[in-house]
Amino acid sequence: MTGDHRSLALLLFGLFVAATLAITTLVSRRRRGSPEEFYAGGRLFSPMENGFAIAGDYMSAASFLGISGLIALYGYDGMLYSVGFLVAWLVVLLLVAELVRNCGRFTLADVVAARMRERPVRIAAGVSAVTVCVLYLVAQMVGAGSLVVLLLGGSSATAPTWTVIGVGALMVVYVVFGGMRATTWIQIVKAVLLLSGAVLLTAFVLVRFRGDLGALLGTAAERSGHGAAFLAPGLKYGGDWRSRLDFISLGLALVLGTAGLPHILSRFYTVPTARAARRSVVWSIGLIGSFYLMTIVLGFGAAALVGQQAVRESNPAGNTAVPLLAADLGGGPGSTGGAVLFGVVAAVAFATILAVVAGITLASSASVAHDLYASLSRSGAGRFSEVTVARTASVGIGIVAIGLGLLARNQNVAFLVGLAFAVAASANLPVLLYTLFWRRFTTRGAVWAVYGGLVPAVVLVLLSPVVSGSPGSLFPQADFHLFPLENPGLVSVPLGFLAGWLGTCLSEDEPDEAKHAETEVRALTGAGAV
Template structure:
């Protein structure tokens, strides 16, 4: 593929310049409320578009398109899982979370518990999940630039990943939540326009017949018509079928535990706008994920499987290769800019969430025991953003080349294992106590981490992070089937062995979560 590096760099640089100007103009003030939650001044529709921009990551655009192009219908299962998951947020989480907390998930979990240990656990969970999610985005950045600039050396891709990390840190340091939100709104608009236009063009090329497009994709794939039905990737054996169930659980239940998604509910003024945010985000993502089906099969129809897998970035290169087939270097540059915008916006949101949790939950309430001022919190958050950015760069270099949709699914498993059980127990079970919270978070997080480390993700398979060694004993690539129930069980058993909760605080939390009294 003959790309034009200067054109690609120019388009991407233009996006970065525009968004940096926007971030600078709306930059955060020194107050914690503005830096962490934009003072709750965004409307439901604005926050909904930003939510979709925050959530539609490199996994959605690059990873899912590649998974569908190579594996067919089984790749589309990622889209279904990501979308259905928002029902959990809409029906169970959004309003109650907005009414109960202020800046972070730790505000909710610690409301009627012992503050210091619960906030420390919340910070550990947030940092772990954000790191796993961020390295997936960094892997997408490395693969994309390798394709666009024809950079095949590991050192060259590492430099690109470092550059992406540096820009995202600037977004957070200068703009805080307000600037990051506007970057996500701009990125969401660009991404939606891009995928809709690509979808319309592809359908037009095949006479607006989805069947014709899918037949051409099947003809280019060694799996043939198997890619048009379930089972091409996850139906080969009993283990792969269990892996599919595990993946589905992680995708559907993980969104409600993602800290960077939950934090966005504090950028609106009340619970009504929080619910509207979810509705707007769900509608936007419904359009997007339907388009991924057409784009994925279209990528498979335009390029055979060997071409996709042999390109720098492998599966993640399917959408850029399709853009080049359709519109040459210009469209490739535009699609690349949109993909970069996607990566930058998502990692900026993750970085802000991780730094906010460390500063607000750990520094202010664990180390300083609540005796600190907002300016110090913001200062610590900014320094934390630099550290988180550096760690994510190193992690992204390590997993460069992995399918980003798959890596993000692991982050969803961590989120569902560590956070979902404790959030639901806290909001709906009055008996739930501090010990149950700690057992739920650490038990779920620890179980998930151990199973991932000793799974084919890390060793024992050709596409493992360390393919040359084999110390895997857990057969599933996604641990959700075991780790999610384990977290609920740990939270339940821990509660039974813990003391009685503070009834007065439980009453206060119940009234506040349902009515919003005291939340503003």
């Protein structure tokens, strides 16, 4: 894009950023500064509002850019992400949403600490939450860099750098000044924009093929260069045993990971009751399900209209497939219609990134302040208030995410989110389910469950082909990978559950029956819930 067309797209970027900053400024004037206001927005959101906010939080750059790109590159195998991300919400709805809202206050650690010794489990859960959030943030940074490189014609080597830094700075502003209330409204606005943009593009793709899905798939297969194999399993995860195990590992991580994501769990505390939390999930499932069905059309549409080669040339990981599709649907590169549609889609995608990073940063800074700081400070609350520590922590987390985002700029964003899901499923889900459903579960079991899933997951990622040993790894010139799979979920998730069971069996302390009974009554009835 050049000249006026580039200016138009940049203008749309600027308008959204200005609108979200205005929301943050308006909300910051009304805040009371209490932890309940900063972490949970006063618990005043309706199920519909929270459902839209959850959808906005969940439909990240991985969904809009990454999944569609993977489908454009790998066809059938790319759809695994769409299916996995959607099916995961059944686990959230049936197992954790209502119980977490009844048992906790602000974070995952609140649920576990309700029946355990607080200090060790809060530290463990806090470390895990921050690790998952930082991994998730990296994916959003990479998506932002890919968008701006495309906007500037792909010729500026410094574009990813200043884009990642800019996104990091904005997310810190949203969290520090607006808290949960501003973050929620930004996510609601973003969800509406994203769904509207997806509906518009999907309609254009279907009109282009006169509603004939068979023609769409046939053209996509033909232009992919793989023929019928493009529409069959195995293009990415077929072949040798490593690819097949990677397929199973990724599916396990996607389905189980959502229930352990800190920024998703924290959204259940923004509504007044457990019933409202459950209804929020129902709203979000409807919105998210509709969106993921549209990403399938967009992915195959990009393969059919843009072509797999053009997608790879623009971004080897496929992150720019949807913006390229938008430009083609609007009349082609260089046309005014293409520039307008590209600008709209790019602005929506950028809105997606800003909203998601704000939610993740808020969840991670809450864990630092509410769990780690309160547990490690000698006097309980320490010299500074939790809200002050949370705002300070958001700055530090933003700096770490910026650095890692610059390092991982060539990775597919959906793939990076899959790693975050694997860590969440390995470290957070075992301790959460054991706490809610196992009467004998002890403090040692809780700590072992967290670290027993977290440490193997992180170590296996560091020793995998993602970091070294392949042309697309973070360090392509080095080769120190020992673990053959790209996603650690197949190994690390069972290890998390095994560590929790083993720690409980070897624990010298007897479980507190009174605390368990109190937690069970609160979880099932809501009696005594905050």
